[in-house]
Amino acid sequence: MSEIKPVSISYLDFKAGKDFTEDVSAAFGANGLGLIVIRDLPDFQKERIAALRTIRKFANLSEEIKDKYTHSESNYSFGWSHGKEKMRNGVPDTAKGSYYANTLGDTTTDDQYLKDTFPEMYSDNVWPSEDLPELEPAFKNMSHIQVGVGYMICELFDKYLRGLTNGLHSAGHFLDMLKKGTACKGRLLHYFPAPPAANKSEDGLCGWHLDHGGITILTCPLYLDLEGNEIPAPSDCGLHIKHPSDGSIVKVTIPADCLVVQLGESFQYLSGGHLRATAHCVKSSKTPDITRETLACFMDWLPEETMKLPEYTRPYAEVVHTPFLPEGVPDLEGRMKGVKHYRDFYSNTFKAYHSEN
């Protein structure tokens, strides 16, 4: 297994209006890793550390207190969630706990139909105001930076596709679509210290999958010992990608002061296969007595968005094909069957991952 340096771009260069055509092509084209690193982010480290330390504090509260902030109505997709999600063998995943919230606002819609039909996406935020009031501002401050980076990357995608298609791609198309989405979810994650036996599988923390939505923005994880002291990232763990050009597994290291943006399959489809998502997993460390903290932000489309290929699409077979798809991961072509709207794709994906894995 090799370690690879991903394509990296500067936030300051973006602000200065630099052209990133080659970077987008290298990162998200047919042979790209499906991700890009963003560096030079103002105020980043302070907010990152604050958010990641707060989730550890929350996870260390008593079960009774944590239970006050669970939200069964949304299938634990808001507030605290621990042991509610299942792993591929059907066993509840107790290795990690998550705190979920919409990053765009505490209430993103008054539409009761949307709230009732898609509680996982449209419920109101739940905050531990009584027991850990600092979690809310820490979460919001860090996610705010992530959302800004998400919009920035979307702007780059629009420019890239417009250039690539000689103007067939409408200016600002995906940025507008993503801004309409409002289902933008932040997931603050705490990986509990794992017993050594739990760390045997290749993808011990988060199994092989492709992100299915729009874009995902990830912080570099913070590793802590049991006293809460920061320790260097163990060398045997982290984000691993199936390289689309030869199927090799490569490790991607995210520098501590950077964010990484990954593409989801629905974005691949809507871009007519010009932008590509890749299969990835998070490998666990064999080092005992450490915790891992991270914050992922998932930016998604509206459920009623139409899943239609653009006129400049690549051939269909190519659009829905993922080279070297890891065993057990449901293919995109199968989940696109009968899909008209994004909500159909979301639902097919949910079912596929929960039945096949």
Ligand SMILES: [Fe+2]
């Ligand atoms: Fe992922």
